[in-house]
Amino acid sequence: MKYTVHDQVILSRAPEGPLAGYLASFANAISAQGYSAKSMKQQVRIAACFSRWLKQKGVSVQDISFDHAIRYLRYRARHVRPYLGDRAALSHLIDFMRSEGVIPVEKTATRRVPPAEICAQAYAEYLRDAQALATATVINYVPFVRDFLHHCFGNGTANLSRLRAVDVVGFVQLHAPRLHLRRAKLMTTALRSFLRYVRYRGDVTLDLAAAVPVVANWSMPSIPRAISAEQTRHLLASIDRRTSVGLRDYAILLLLARLGLRSGEVAFLELDDIDWRAGQVSVRGKSGQRSELPLPADVGKAIAAYLRHGRPHSTSRRVFLRARAPIAGFRGQSGIGSLVRHSLQRAGIDAPTMGAHQFRHGLATQMLSHGASLSEIGEVLGHRDPQTTKIYSKVDIKALRTLALPWPGGVR
Structure with a gap:
């Protein structure tokens, strides 16, 4: 007789063991995290098998630990064909049971901290x-x-x-x-x-x-490696905005290119940081201080398109979410860096670097070429120290040429 655990999970028989009463809640939790129906079925089924094994071993629910999961995986490897995601599924199950207060958090052995x-x-x-x-x-x-x-x-x-x-x-x-x-x-x-x-x-x-000794160094040793305006246009045009991932990536790349945000500032941007009426976005910089930046129309339009048509359902307040389960915000700036690298590779663009910071340099270079002062550039990029912005003076070749003295005797 078949037993329905969830509208997408049906077991061949009624569940047994100490975890039987929690399988439906576990399935709902997995579904809420954005896992596919196939993944949910696999995780619930192995949870049911694990519960049956626990009953055979006489383990009560309050005594379950991850050590039991390891022992069951060894048993499963000997008697059942194991799947690649078995260990992760049981790890999700144990974490769920702990979050529900059913299984106590295991005490780790204390070690002497130097x-x-x-x-x-x-x-x-x-x-x-x-x-x-x-x-x-x-x-x-x-x-x-x-x-x-x-x-x-x-x-x-x-x-x-x-x-x-x-x-x-x-x-x-x-x-x-x-x-x-x-x-x-x-x-x-x-x-x-x-x-x-x-x-x-x-x-x-x-x-x-x-x-503390001073490490010898030349002042401003290198020109910032900036992505060109043409490369940026090519990159944005290459994004397939017919998909939810494309809508997200396009909005992220526009934020990097138009506002010069750091990758971490984009990753941790929250829904409440955007004031749609005022056309502003509040950004938390490196020092923890917030700065209000104008939200360009094309950037706002791209973010709105993602929120309406591409962003998965989630309780997270982050603007941009991961595309794969568990559905949540990016863990840090590395996720944005990986997105930029893969986008550049797919577009076949030979950019100065593969990182996100080149968009800040590109924005500063463009602002400088259009007559913006270093102080204005520093304000947009959120630089606390004017010396940080000073390095961009090296890329303003046109302005430097006006300061050059004519060659004696004229051009020959």
Whole structure:
């Protein structure tokens, strides 16, 4: 006798075991996350088989753990033809049961955290909470600080009051030659930030930040690699807007090209950030501060088309959602970068880079060629430091030519 669990899932017999009463709710949860009917059927069926196995083993619902799922997968591999998604399906099931409060969260074995790691974590919290720095900045700074503390104290007590200038200089001299110039400069910036932090806390009295050596570098060594206006037009024209994914990708690429947003700013954009009446979009920049930018008509039209005809049904407040289950917002800026890379490859465009940042450089270059000042460009791109925008002065070749003195005797 067949048993209906969900309108799209029918089992060959009634479910048994400790999970039998939760299969319908599990199916609804999978459906809400955007999984296909085929995937939902496979996940519910293996959940039913797992529940039957648990009954045979005498395992009650409150005792279920992921270790039981591993043991069942081994059993299944010996007696049943396994499927590629079996492990993921059982992982989804365990997570669902925990979220419902049916299965308790497993306690992980506590391990001794080295003092240097505790200090590095406290510094990371300071950067996030007190300094409101972007997550990417914290991720870049903390590993250098962790290495510095391990260099000075190993796994022992991190007695910061014992730090001296020779420790700072020795660490930089040891690691800087092994790093690319940009990474070396990032390392010294992170060290200065950390040493100012420990002085602020009172752990050290000396201004050790001043002891961090300066990494030699030429001012503005390279011209920003910007995608050209023609390449951008070609890329946008190549997007198939007849599909939901195409509507999404087109809107994202327009945001990058027209507003020069960072990939993370696009990934974390929320529905409430768009003021349709005022024609504005609120963007959270690297420092955590918001800036209001005008929403060009073509960008607004592209976003509206995606929201109406391409965006999957979801409770998420993110503007742009993943196309594959589980349906949710992008996890971070890497998702936008991957979208840009694949779009460029499909269009056969030999762009300066494969990343999203070239659109910011492209916008700045176009603004400069149309007479915009560096301060105006910095305001649009959300630069806090004018020196960041100054690098674009190198690409204004036409303006630089007007400053050149004529060759004595005229042109020959």
